[in-house]
Amino acid sequence: MGKGKEITIYDLAKELKISVATVSRALADDPVVSKKTKKKIFELAEKVGYRTNHFARSLRTQETRTIGFMIHELNSNFANSVLLGVEKIATEAGYDLIIAHSSESYDKEVANARNLFNKRVDGLIASLSFDTKKFDHFKQFKEKGVPVIFFDRVEKNSQNTVVVIDNYKCGYEATQHLIQQDCKRIAHITSNLGRNVYADRYRGYKDALRDHQLKADDKLLIVDNLSEKAGIDAARQISALKPLPDGVFITNDFVAAAFIKTLKEEKINVPEDIAVVGFNNDAIAHLIEPGLSTINYPGIEMGEIAARTLINHIKGVSNLQQINTVIINSELVIRQSSLKKKTV
Amino acid sequence: MGKGKEITIYDLAKELKISVATVSRALADDPVVSKKTKKKIFELAEKVGYRTNHFARSLRTQETRTIGFMIHELNSNFANSVLLGVEKIATEAGYDLIIAHSSESYDKEVANARNLFNKRVDGLIASLSFDTKKFDHFKQFKEKGVPVIFFDRVEKNSQNTVVVIDNYKCGYEATQHLIQQDCKRIAHITSNLGRNVYADRYRGYKDALRDHQLKADDKLLIVDNLSEKAGIDAARQISALKPLPDGVFITNDFVAAAFIKTLKEEKINVPEDIAVVGFNNDAIAHLIEPGLSTINYPGIEMGEIAARTLINHIKGVSNLQQINTVIINSELVIRQSSLKKKTV
DNA sequence: CTGAAAGCGCTAACAT
DNA sequence: ATGTTAGCGCTTTCAG
Numbered sequence: 001m002g003k004g005k006e007i008t009i010y011d012l013a014k015e016l017k018i019s020v021a022t023v024s025r026a027l028a029d030d031p032v033v034s035k036k037t038k039k040k041i042f043e044l045a046e047k048v049g050y051r052t053n054h055f056a057r058s059l060r061t062q063e064t065r066t067i068g069f070m071i072h073e074l075n076s077n078f079a080n081s082v083l084l085g086v087e088k089i090a091t092e093a094g095y096d097l098i099i100a101h102s103s104e105s106y107d108k109e110v111a112n113a114r115n116l117f118n119k120r121v122d123g124l125i126a127s128l129s130f131d132t133k134k135f136d137h138f139k140q141f142k143e144k145g146v147p148v149i150f151f152d153r154v155e156k157n158s159q160n161t162v163v164v165i166d167n168y169k170c171g172y173e174a175t176q177h178l179i180q181q182d183c184k185r186i187a188h189i190t191s192n193l194g195r196n197v198y199a200d201r202y203r204g205y206k207d208a209l210r211d212h213q214l215k216a217d218d219k220l221l222i223v224d225n226l227s228e229k230a231g232i233d234a235a236r237q238i239s240a241l242k243p244l245p246d247g248v249f250i251t252n253d254f255v256a257a258a259f260i261k262t263l264k265e266e267k268i269n270v271p272e273d274i275a276v277v278g279f280n281n282d283a284i285a286h287l288i289e290p291g292l293s294t295i296n297y298p299g300i301e302m303g304e305i306a307a308r309t310l311i312n313h314i315k316g317v318s319n320l321q322q323i324n325t326v327i328i329n330s331e332l333v334i335r336q337s338s339l340k341k342k343t344v
Numbered sequence: 345m346g347k348g349k350e351i352t353i354y355d356l357a358k359e360l361k362i363s364v365a366t367v368s369r370a371l372a373d374d375p376v377v378s379k380k381t382k383k384k385i386f387e388l389a390e391k392v393g394y395r396t397n398h399f400a401r402s403l404r405t406q407e408t409r410t411i412g413f414m415i416h417e418l419n420s421n422f423a424n425s426v427l428l429g430v431e432k433i434a435t436e437a438g439y440d441l442i443i444a445h446s447s448e449s450y451d452k453e454v455a456n457a458r459n460l461f462n463k464r465v466d467g468l469i470a471s472l473s474f475d476t477k478k479f480d481h482f483k484q485f486k487e488k489g490v491p492v493i494f495f496d497r498v499e500k501n502s503q504n505t506v507v508v509i510d511n512y513k514c515g516y517e518a519t520q521h522l523i524q525q526d527c528k529r530i531a532h533i534t535s536n537l538g539r540n541v542y543a544d545r546y547r548g549y550k551d552a553l554r555d556h557q558l559k560a561d562d563k564l565l566i567v568d569n570l571s572e573k574a575g576i577d578a579a580r581q582i583s584a585l586k587p588l589p590d591g592v593f594i595t596n597d598f599v600a601a602a603f604i605k606t607l608k609e610e611k612i613n614v615p616e617d618i619a620v621v622g623f624n625n626d627a628i629a630h631l632i633e634p635g636l637s638t639i640n641y642p643g644i645e646m647g648e649i650a651a652r653t654l655i656n657h658i659k660g661v662s663n664l665q666q667i668n669t670v671i672i673n674s675e676l677v678i679r680q681s682s683l684k685k686k687t688v
Numbered sequence: 689c690t691g692a693a694a695g696c697g698c699t700a701a702c703a704t
Numbered sequence: 705a706t707g708t709t710a711g712c713g714c715t716t717t718c719a720g
Contacts, residue, residue, distance in 0.1 A: 019707045051462045055399040056697035059712045118395045257631045287601045363691045400713035403696045
């Protein structure tokens with residue numbers, strides 16, 4: 001491959017008749033080097049197209065200046081926002097990103113963890129896949145002293161630093177909002193209750209019902225995989241219930257969109273017959289009709305905070321041990337899909 | 345950081361009382377090493393948790409086994425699909441991916457190119473940002489013999505290998521379909537006509553009109569930036585025209601969704617008053633009402649082909665010089681939004 | 689089939 | 705403020 005021979009600091013040193021140490025220091029902007037020599041070195045480097053050999057540096061320093069980003073899926077607004085936030089902070093701090101997504105598969109998550117470990121990332125930011133129950137694949141990082149931060153989908157009761165939203169509160173508020181719209185039979189469509197996010201939202205849902213003297217009904221809880229098909233199936237299932245539920249809290253906007261569309265096809269009106277609240281505030285929420293009420297939370301901020309916290313720890317500015325949980329703000333966004341009472 | 349000391353091939357060699365050369369060869373699965381020694385080495389490596397030091401290897405071999413992926417945006421179905429395809433092939437071939445997205449900014453694209461160049465990727469797969477007109481930032485790769493493949497948003501009439509769909513044909517067919525639905529005044533909402541994809545679709549649109557004795561009208565061409573706001577603005581603009589257009593071809597599903605929603609708010613019916621065809625077949629296309637007719641094309645396949653072609657070239661299996669253009673299939677998907685004639 | 693040894697380009701003691 | 709030099713862990717001639 002490489003045609004033009006690669007320039008090294010030795011070439012620069014020879015050309016300027018100085019030592020490689022000075023060149024190395026200048027390039028690292030070490031204040032100990034005089035302005036003059038620095039200037040000469042930078043100019044020559046620029047002129048001859050010198051570029052740092054990162055392998056040589058990493059081999060020497062044992063640092064990669066790379067952080068791993070493990071995500072369960074990359075196809076949602078939320079995931080993209082988090083990535084954007086992480087990327088911004090990482091770039092500013094001079095860190096590279098290796099992105100690995102598990103497609104919601106535990107096996108792939110394990111393989112990704114192994115790969116990132118072998119690539120020797122300086123730190124890891126991760127959201128767990130759908131059905132991850134074991135965490136052995138994160139042990140290797142801890143053993144080598146590589147810091148790990150979890151976000152969104154995290155290990156329950158873990159010793160790790162996590163960045164999350166208050167899923168319990170979100171579940172509670174979504175449900176309470178439906179109750180305030182005079183809903184009496186509220187269904188809940190969600191996913192794997194072993195995963196913290198869904199477990200917490202479910203607790204919020206149940207507590208809101210209880211606090212308003214409504215009782216939970218097992219027939220009104222549907223656990224599926226958040227696919228579009230799950231939304232369609234849920235709609236069929238719900239619309240077949242004898243006393244029709246009058247409200248539904250769905251933990252995903254895409255599922256909610258498919259759900260509403262299917263209800264419409266069966267001539268069930270939203271919100272008149274069934275009021276609906278989704279989750280995530282994906283773009284689709286305000287593009288469908290009726291507009292979908294949902295929970296909004298800032299992915300970008302989540303990513304920024306996770307990245308900043310991690311990098312500060314790597315640089316020794318702060319210590320992860322001291323931070324256990326960071327909670328990001330979230331809010332209920334009310335649109336047409338939940339407004340059963342026309343007065344609000 | 346690193347607590348447990350890192351194991352190197354020297355440790356393995358010493359433990360087994362053989363030379364590092366043999367260990368290195370065995371780890372590379374060199375057939376010259378005897379099965380027996382290989383077995384011993386693999387077992388020990390596994391047992392003590394040896395992991396390759398990729399920097400040392402790259403420093404030595406001058407290869408990174410990494411390919412760069414430059415994309416204009418990461419927030420669309422399409423972009424995600426391409427990434428999925430690239431990732432699949434790259435992983436299978438043992439290559440890593442560095443992902444860089446330009447947020448549609450030329451300046452960021454240049455910075456990304458520079459970064460990937462400095463990271464010494466073995467090859468590059470790129471889709472150009474919105475307003476990229478100069479291509480100097482790709483020269484450096486060519487000079488060092490690093491192969492580059494463009495996909496989707498490519499340099500027009502370039503000497504590079506490109507993977508694309510037939511945008512001209514897509515534009516032609518979308519427009520023809522509207523004409524067959526008895527549309528006489530067909531508007532076109534698109535983006536920067538300097539970019540190949542939009543230019544080609546526009547040519548298809550114009551040729552279809554001409555071939556059916558309809559004439560293009562400048563007032564019916566709206567060029568904007570594919571944002572949601574662009575869709576809303578376009579709807580306002582179109583709905584204010586004195587003889588209302590009766591058909592619209594929009595080069596992006598999200599814009600089309602916002603467009604249709606805004607029309608509805610103004611009591612203009614789709615498809616009865618205005619028939620609409622979008623582009624991309626994003627999930628939103630079948631979730632809104634009416635379902636959006638659109639152009640479907642397989643991003644995953646595009647990514648797979650781009651990656652496979654690039655990696656084959658890197659490995660010397662084939663030669664990029666011989667391949668100029670790969671065209672991926674695409675098709676019109678007809679849904680309710682364009683069915684003005686109720687008979688089809 | 690295996691071993692010895694050079695060297696990839698850089699950083700960081702340790703000098704001066 | 706600058707220079708000398710060892711060594712990070714690997715691959716790859718060249719020898720045997």
